[in-house]
Amino acid sequence: MSHEEILLSDARLTSPAAARQLQYSEMPRLQGEKKKFNEFLAVDVAHTVMLVEQNIIKPDVGRAILQQLQIIRDMEPEDFPIDARKGSFLLQIESRLFSTIGEDIGGQMHTGRSRIDQGATVRRLYQRNRMLDVMERLNTFQIAVAESARTHARTMMPGYTHMQQAQPWVFGHYLLSFSSRLHDSFERLTQAFNRVNRNPLGTVGLVGTSWNLNRLRTTHLLGFDGLVENAKLGREAFYAVDALSALSFVMADLNDLATDLHVWSTAEFGLVECDDSYCGTSSIFPQKKNPTALETIRRSAGPSVAWVATALATFRGEGTGDQAMREAPVLDDALNTVEGMLDLFTGVMETLIVHETRMADALRNSWATSSNLADVIVRERGLSFRQVHHIVARVVRNSLAASMAPHELTGSMVDEAALETVGKALGLSDNLVQAALDPRQFVDTRITDGSIGPRQVERLLAHAQAERMADRRWLEEKRAALRAAQSELDGAVAQIVNKPH
Structure with missing residues (x-):
């Protein structure tokens, strides 16, 4: 270019950007935009292609712009120079174009679009x-x-x-x-x-x-699924x-x-x-x-x-x-x-x-299988679950007070808790009680959809x-x-x- 580049802000503003403005506003924004280097180039390229195809700019102009954009696109983002005085990354790319093909050519890339x-x-x-x-x-x-x-x-x-x-x-x-x-x-x-x-x-x-403009064309070229329909x-x-x-x-x-x-x-x-x-x-x-x-x-x-x-x-x-x-x-x-x-x-x-x-x-010394013991009693003796809940809760209380582990529980101990809560014995065998409190049996007998039973876990x-x-x-x-x-x-x-x- 035969004359110094005119910054976008020069035509309207009487003073250049203050050093503090550049440090705290422009540079942080530019660093953030530079992370989108590839996307900036993709938008410029797609827009320029569309302008040529729509006969909005001449093919020679589009060719000159696209050739320079390809050169920039092949750069590493960190190698692309930026000058905070020039403004946003859009303007940084424009400045690069102006320095190589002139503002009269490079400036046409911005036809029909806004920042x-x-x-x-x-x-x-x-x-x-x-x-x-x-x-x-x-x-x-x-x-x-x-x-x-x-x-x-x-x-x-x-x-x-x-x-x-x-x-x-x-x-x-x-x-x-x-x-x-x-x-x-x-x-x-x-x-x-x-x-x-x-x-x-x-x-x-x-x-x-x-x-x-052909907005559908840029939509297609940039891989969008559709348009933002309303310009607002x-x-x-x-x-x-x-x-x-x-x-x-x-x-x-x-x-x-x-x-x-x-x-x-x-x-x-x-x-x-x-x-x-x-x-x-x-x-x-x-x-x-x-x-x-x-x-x-x-x-x-x-x-x-x-x-x-x-x-x-x-x-x-x-x-x-x-x-x-x-x-x-x-x-x-x-x-x-x-x-x-x-x-x-x-x-x-x-x-x-x-x-x-x-x-x-x-699990060995855990009363975590107590709910299964309750289910077994409901099935075997026909009591309501709420009655059985009282019985099993008393079984646990009595066992903890006696420092007794679940694998030591007997049918007679269950009867004792039943007499204390519902007033009658249940007569369960020791084997039945122990089977009801076995953790592995607990797991294997879960059958509802989504449960922890083996078949259900395989299904999940x-x-x-x-x-x-x-x-x-x-x-x-x-x-x-x-x-x-x-x-x-x-x-x-x-x-x-x-x-x-």
Whole structure:
């Protein structure tokens, strides 16, 4: 260029940006936008292709622009120079074009668009792509959980309510409950993805444009599923609340699993143990092995409860006018957090040590099978469950007072409790009483759908596998659609760039 470049702000503002403005406003925004380097280039390329195809700009102009955009696209993002005085990343790319092909040529790329719809498109592209990354991690974590569930499909452990032993449980069944929750979370993410993956390009600033844009063409080239139909909604970002809600559910899943494993890894429980590679030590207590990976996951889950509230509060503060605050990075940060914690937890689950003997021993002296004894009495003697509940509760009270373990209980002791509560003996044999209190028999006799019985656990394993496969297919189809769109965009660029003058 024969003269110094005119900055966008120079034509309207009488003073250049203050140093503080550049430091605290422009540079942080630019650093955030630079993370979306590939998406910025994709939008510029697709828009330019469409302008040429619609005869809005001449083929030679489009060719010159696309050639330079290809050069930039081949750069590493960190190698692309930025100057905070020039403004947003859109203007940084424009400046690069102006320095090589001139403003009269490079400036035509911005025909028929605003920084509003261009920026909104970049953000949706980036967040769509990042959501797929997160969902890929979620699917991998689902596999790790399911593999452990299959390994421990017959591993008995105490089940807890109110942090007290309630009934015998199966560790694999416990993990399969998280398979179901994670699949639900995956489905929520697909629903949010459908609202994120809409094309705002061509809505321009607020009301559309007089240029004959083909919005469906850019939708197709960028791999969007559809349009943002109303131009007023081009920059609307409430879709981010959907995404944040789905992501916060994932963090709730991770938090609950991490919390249980954290508690069960204490010396008092001793049911599970994290591999040393996911633990830390104490600076003062030599015996300590701290499950720091689980603590990291739980700590990261804390702020997730406020993600939706933060976004809604920010958006509602703007009304429907100036929506600049909708660029707040809460969604980008949430995506990073969820992806990282899924990856970390996958490692924890793949190496988790399960103390099966300790789990079984915890049931040996447990009264967790008391509800089964109650069911047996109801069947054998025809009393109401409420009457039998009184009897068995007294059996437990009397046994604890006498320091008697469940495997020592006899029929006569049950009769004693029955006489004290309902006024008559039951006459149960010792063998029947002992069989009713056996943890393995308890597990094997659970037959209802979704229960801990062996056949039901096998069914749940198969069901979880089918859900994971469905989730994987969804991901593969979306990835394939985006690859096809990229291939078509590359082909359209080649047709313009390589077409004889």
